[in-house]
Amino acid sequence: xxxxxxSTCLAISGGVGGAKLALGLSRVLAPGQLTVIxxxxxxxxxxxxxxxxxxxxxxxxxxxxxNKDLGWGQAGESWNFLDAVKRMGGETWFQLGDRDLGxxxxxxxxxxxxxxxxxxxxxxCRQLSIEHELVPMTDDPVATIVHTRSGENLAFxxxxxxxxCKPQVTGxxxxxxxxxxxAPAFLRALQSPSLVAxxxxxxxxxxxxxxxLKIPGVMDAIGSSEAAVIAVSPIVAGQAIKGPxxxxxxxxxxxxxxxxxxxxxxxxxxxKMQGFVLDEQDRPLRDEVxxxxxxxxxxxxxxxxxxxxxxxxxxxxxxxxxxxxx
Amino acid sequence: xxxxxxSTCLAISGGVGGAKLALGLSRVLAPGQLTVIxxxxxxxxxxxxxxxxxxxxxxxxxxxxxNKDLGWGQAGESWNFLDAVKRMGGETWFQLGDRDLGxxxxxxxxxxxxxxxxxxxxxxCRQLSIEHELVPMTDDPVATIVHTRSGENLAFxxxxxxxxCKPQVTGxxxxxxxxxxxAPAFLRALQSPSLVAxxxxxxxxxxxxxxxLKIPGVMDAIGSSEAAVIAVSPIVAGQAIKGPxxxxxxxxxxxxxxxxxxxxxxxxxxxKMQGFVLDEQDRPLRDEVxxxxxxxxxxxxxxxxxxxxxxxxxxxxxxxxxxxxx
Numbered sequence: 001x002x003x004x005x006x007s008t009c010l011a012i013s014g015g016v017g018g019a020k021l022a023l024g025l026s027r028v029l030a031p032g033q034l035t036v037i038x039x040x041x042x043x044x045x046x047x048x049x050x051x052x053x054x055x056x057x058x059x060x061x062x063x064x065x066x067n068k069d070l071g072w073g074q075a076g077e078s079w080n081f082l083d084a085v086k087r088m089g090g091e092t093w094f095q096l097g098d099r100d101l102g103x104x105x106x107x108x109x110x111x112x113x114x115x116x117x118x119x120x121x122x123x124x125c126r127q128l129s130i131e132h133e134l135v136p137m138t139d140d141p142v143a144t145i146v147h148t149r150s151g152e153n154l155a156f157x158x159x160x161x162x163x164x165c166k167p168q169v170t171g172x173x174x175x176x177x178x179x180x181x182x183a184p185a186f187l188r189a190l191q192s193p194s195l196v197a198x199x200x201x202x203x204x205x206x207x208x209x210x211x212x213l214k215i216p217g218v219m220d221a222i223g224s225s226e227a228a229v230i231a232v233s234p235i236v237a238g239q240a241i242k243g244p245x246x247x248x249x250x251x252x253x254x255x256x257x258x259x260x261x262x263x264x265x266x267x268x269x270x271x272k273m274q275g276f277v278l279d280e281q282d283r284p285l286r287d288e289v290x291x292x293x294x295x296x297x298x299x300x301x302x303x304x305x306x307x308x309x310x311x312x313x314x315x316x317x318x319x320x321x322x323x324x325x326x
Numbered sequence: 327x328x329x330x331x332x333s334t335c336l337a338i339s340g341g342v343g344g345a346k347l348a349l350g351l352s353r354v355l356a357p358g359q360l361t362v363i364x365x366x367x368x369x370x371x372x373x374x375x376x377x378x379x380x381x382x383x384x385x386x387x388x389x390x391x392x393n394k395d396l397g398w399g400q401a402g403e404s405w406n407f408l409d410a411v412k413r414m415g416g417e418t419w420f421q422l423g424d425r426d427l428g429x430x431x432x433x434x435x436x437x438x439x440x441x442x443x444x445x446x447x448x449x450x451c452r453q454l455s456i457e458h459e460l461v462p463m464t465d466d467p468v469a470t471i472v473h474t475r476s477g478e479n480l481a482f483x484x485x486x487x488x489x490x491c492k493p494q495v496t497g498x499x500x501x502x503x504x505x506x507x508x509a510p511a512f513l514r515a516l517q518s519p520s521l522v523a524x525x526x527x528x529x530x531x532x533x534x535x536x537x538x539l540k541i542p543g544v545m546d547a548i549g550s551s552e553a554a555v556i557a558v559s560p561i562v563a564g565q566a567i568k569g570p571x572x573x574x575x576x577x578x579x580x581x582x583x584x585x586x587x588x589x590x591x592x593x594x595x596x597x598k599m600q601g602f603v604l605d606e607q608d609r610p611l612r613d614e615v616x617x618x619x620x621x622x623x624x625x626x627x628x629x630x631x632x633x634x635x636x637x638x639x640x641x642x643x644x645x646x647x648x649x650x651x652x
Contacts, residue, residue: 047435048434080425080428081431082428087453087454103410
């Protein structure tokens, strides 16, 4: 790998897809070389618990305790709490496993004691023996709102979990974003002179990546950085590997293609993105993506095995070195 | 049984011992005939949950879902939440089972939504198909404080669970008691013209029964009632069936006997108590208890089987009828 041991990488991640690449990156980079930024626009309070679904997915994945069958939550999970809540007439639309709940309770306690979400995340990661840095995009409250064709605006988890992504989306807003600040370690990583790669993981562009990149100050810091900004398409052969990204694109009147993802990033963040990673299945789109002004590589981006994750991480890091050394 | 179907009974209960007799009473009385009052001096907030140990023990017992091995919590319990909290570096001295947690979370949610503890308890009991009435002693915050020989004052659960009753006690106070009101259904049951029996269950006199009886207004209502007030000794043959009552008596300089329990009640509530129930093993104490001015019966009070609970309930109810018909 031609990514120097003195170089650092910042990865921007939503849930499952992003966590897979983050895990790959953590296997090829030393702890001091990688900062993973987790989307917190999906965070919400439920049954009195502060829940950070994306941070938890990344955290559990990095710690190797993620539930591979479900794609969220912890391995070896039990559901007696939820069963009891149901019996007691409480809300059960959001699945909370017994082990997972330990995370939410400790996090909620620490936040109520005045710790920042960054501090709490750092503490939880330490407890799980995670050596790489996982940082929430912001310590301020930001909430993704899903606008729907019926006119109803839905809190993200109501759209995503309760309503199972059924409502047709017309757009998104991020409540609180305009006054949010990047988390201190996020800004620090962005401003580091050793930063060579900013990797936009294969996560949902609208509800996982946009909230991170639209935090005031983030684009300015990216603009001042020498690092290459590279996005990995979450759409492969017209489908989202996981989640509602493709469905959202159709409802928003966009083609369900990796090209449309690249176009979205170029339009939203003009002049800021340098590289794009297409899956082998989307090789025919390469010239069109290049025509948007993005250096483009084609590789396997469908991460089934751990080796797939590591391989993609290496390809992306090498790609960033190539771009920055031009 | 000569306890009329038109008569009602009010039972005052702490945890395990009281719950056993409450269960017996619930098997011989129709739902409209029995109100069980649970001590809430042990209630506390832990990990953000409002926890009512005595109410829960009675509730789980009446619902038949109590954990008979532990003596608290629910049957078929799992501990993955607590395991996760431990891993995340949270407090684990108070054992919270996964199922049990469902109760605490729903209760906490409802209290935060403005429901009273009475309303919440009633809701939880309905969900568990409990037909008899379980009522907290008060909807106001009351906290039992344990004064110890070291000079330290301990919140009850810190004394009871965290410190395993090891500190030597010198006395008790009940923070908030002076401004607490009896729960509406408690007062209603006390003032009912059909009330024939007020049963002080075999619970800890100092930390389970006293907080209930010392709520302002309770003794006046008892004084105005025609009902017989009968206490069942929690001390049998010099030992507490369960819990620290005997140890506390020794530390307070009292003999560890059922007689001393009777003396405590007579001194604390002069002229209010009419009957006392001694275990067969304490038959020799009968004359001395009678000499305190209490009608006394001797029976088996050690409730091992369900039949023991039912039998003791019948004996106590018959005893109350006898006293009131004199």
